[in-house]
Amino acid sequence: MLDAVRIAGRWVSQIVLDRLTARSLKDNAPCRSKLVEQFCRLTGWVNRRGKPCVSSANVAVKRLEEQGRVRLTPAQPRADRKQVRQLIDDGQPLPPLPVLPRSVQQIGHLEFQLLSDAKDPDHLLWNRLIIRQHPLKGAPLVGAQLRYLIRCEKGIIGAMGFGPAAFHLECRDSWIGWDRQAQQENRCEVIGLSRFLIRPGLRCANLASGCYGIVLSRVAKDWHQRYGVKPVLVETYVDRSTQTGVSLSAANWRRLGSSQCRGRSSPSVKVQPKTPKDVWVFELSPKARQRLQQRKSPPPIVPRSIFQGPSSPNWVEEELDGLKLGHVCLERRLAQMLTSRWQHPQRSFAASFSTAAEGKAAFRLIENPRADLTFKALLAPHHQQTARRMAAESVVVLAQDTTPLSYNTLCDTEGLGPMGDSRHPGRGLWLHSLHAYRLDRIPLGCAWAQVWARPPQSDTAQRNEQSVAEKESRRWMQAYQVAVGLARSMPQTHLVVCGDRESDIFELYDQAEVAPTNLHLLVRAQHDRLLESGKKLWAELSRQPGGGTMRVQVPRNKTHPARTATLELKWTSFEVSPPRVALKKSWKPIQLYAVMAREIDPPVGVEPIEWVLISDWKVQSLKMARRLVCWYGLRWGIECWHQVLKDVCGVETRQMKTAKALERSLVLDMIMAWRAQMLCRLGKESPNLPAELYYSQQELAVLEVYKKKDTPVAAPKQSQPLDSAKRAPAAPDASMAKSTLSLAQANMLVAMLGGFWGRKGDGHPGAESLARGLELLAALVHHCEIIGLALDRPRPPRKRPRKPG
DSSP, X not given: OOSEXXXXXXXXXXXXXXXXXXXXXXXXXXXXXXXXXXXXXXXXXXXXXXXXXXXXXXXHHHHHHHTTSOOOOXXXXXXXXXXXXXXXXXXXXXXXXXXXXXXXXXXXOOEEEEOOSTTSTTHHHHHHHHHHHSTTTTOOOOSSOEEEEEEETTEEEEEEXXXXXXXXXXXXXXXXXXXXXXXXXXXXXXXXXXXXXEOTTOOOBTHXXXXXXXXXXXHHHHHHXXXXXXXXXXXXXXXXXXXXXXXXXXXXXXXXXXXXXXXXXXXXSOOOOOOOOEEEEEESSTTXXXXXXXXXXXXXOOOOOGGGOOSSSOHHHHHTTTOOOSSHHHHHHXXXXXXXXXXXXXXXXXXXXXXXXXXXHHHHHHTOOOTTOOHHXXXXXXXXXXXXXXXXXXXXXXXXXXXXXXXXXXXXXXXXXXXXXXXXXXXXXXXXXXXXXXXXSOEEEEEEEEEEOOOSSOOGGGGGGSOGGGSTTHHHHHHHHHHHHXXXXXXTSEEEEEEOGXXXXXXXXXXXXXXXXXXXXXXXXXXXXBBTTSOBHHHHHHTSOOOEEEEEEEOOOSSSOOEEEEEEEEEEEEEEOOOSSTXXXXXXXXXXXXXXXXXXXXXXXXXXXXXXXXXXXXXXXXXXXXXXXXXXXXXXXXXXXXXXXXXXXXXXXXXXXXXXXXXXXXXXXXXXXXXXXXHHHHHHHSTTSBGGGTSOHHHHHHHHHHHHSSSOXXXXXXXXXXXXXXXXXXXXXXXXXXXXXXXXXXXXXXXXXXXXXXXXTSOSXXXXXXXXXXXXXXXXXXXXXXXXXXXXXXXXXXXXXXXXX
């Protein structure tokens, strides 16, 4: 048994658990609550004021008991509660309504009286006001509380109450941009406005917004004095069926979206749906989101340059290093599946395996009912290796894009969603990925990916009332937040998140304002944004004087040959206003920079290049404007990766029974497509690299033989002697001489095995030619291994026939 166990994010020593178990088995064993308190002291399970967290520790102890790790004294049965915990009304009359002036500015002395505790003389008065005049009546309040009475010279105006924030709130969490670890560490710095009452019958202009302004200026200090934590953010909810939230907007609160109708329950808990409410937040600190995103320093990423090659003879072992599937057999099986798929990239999934046993084992893995065999878990080691390759660079472009995976013929496959439109309906999945590229277009791998199926019913009619967390557009935010985590773990590397016109969303620019200094955003504009000055973005860019030109190489396509285009560059800084929709009316304008690249004198019949790029990177010179244009040109690499994924790996030809099986098989194809694209780009950009960095010794030995053309790799003749002096050429192995082939030469030879002619004008081979050659190369290596086994097998002694008689 392990000497420690991880529970609720903490490591607990088994020695501590054994000590508690021994104490609970004694004759005079203490009660369970005393043992839980001792457990808190021994494990350091305390809050910021040093008090034991008995409630959360008790939940952890119950889980440990279920696992058989500890045994405590049974809890004493509680007496049935006579009534639900709620606020108590003492039946006393309410104080009379004060007579207020017409405006809040005319009130002489507006005071917020902080109640100390339940023994405060005005505690029951606060209860009476809320129970009798607040819409929630006597609903219970949980957790830490701050309660205020709103007074003036003429009497009591109302009451306010603050409590802990919600555990799970999707629109809030997406806006803050924190990950799970930061959320667990900093959630205590977010509080909630749980009750706000202005007594019915009072009429005073701007009274509610004035109360917000006064209480928000002191609540952080009061909360810190009482609980030892200084909050930086306040949240509250507005039921739109009864309230409008106008006073919140007047007090500079920000509306983020709507709740998910779960109340205070976890997303995994099924509860009776509640009424959806608008979510509003107020930043008590000007850098509230930066503070909430902070977490303990993540473990440093050990950089490993892509030019070093794999550290082990088998690249599959290194690419899947750190795979955690719960059983070593599953991890070993996935590595074997990736090796087989790499040797046969263009075959179907079933035909990729040499024997029926391997094929059945592969299908058992992708159809396994275990819930932890997720797409994210299978791809996690590749993400980790991609981060290591990124950490070895000074600048990395992270291109993100979405592609459809069509499975129209799989009518019985479960878990697929609708695709296309009403005229061309279809079924399938959607893949959104974040790919890393060096500045010389060499791919470093997939940093993050997500697969999903669209629901049958669409709610696009309510788009303007939804937060980005409720839309499919949240994938752009999720990818950007992954980039935030990567930027914090590799401060020596500048990351540039690049997206096409679909990623032109205001929430993404809002996230860039609180991102780390080494993370930048680069988006091609789709919308002609309204500037804070009242002008439009494209018109403002067109009025700017030309800052210079640059020449770019435009690759050929199906209709036009390759050409060299001359672009005129213009740039400016601007302050963009939030969209004029109900959700973002209370948001603040954002300072950004724009670059316009327009082609000069394009050829006849060719659509000219005209890009408007938006970035948070300061553009103040022609050099920086050229850089942004070049960096955006790297985004085309992810389009090429999509083509390799579909045309070479054939992901859309899979035939599985469930979408989960399709996702699991997609992991192998994604890694294969990256490696094929990486070999092609490396052979073009760094042709003199030694081929042994990316090819095994057996593969290089076969390529050396194929290069010479005069030493056939074939079985020896039967009449040839098999003694050691005159033995036929054995199978190439690692003990042979070191190869002198460069990476470009090896790629060319592999592609020629697959039918590539390799003429002077053919250029470098592509991924499809390389995939065909890799399949034949694997067959040749296997053939040579069989020959080597046949040659090295000792021959049985020959028996002489007996003479007759």
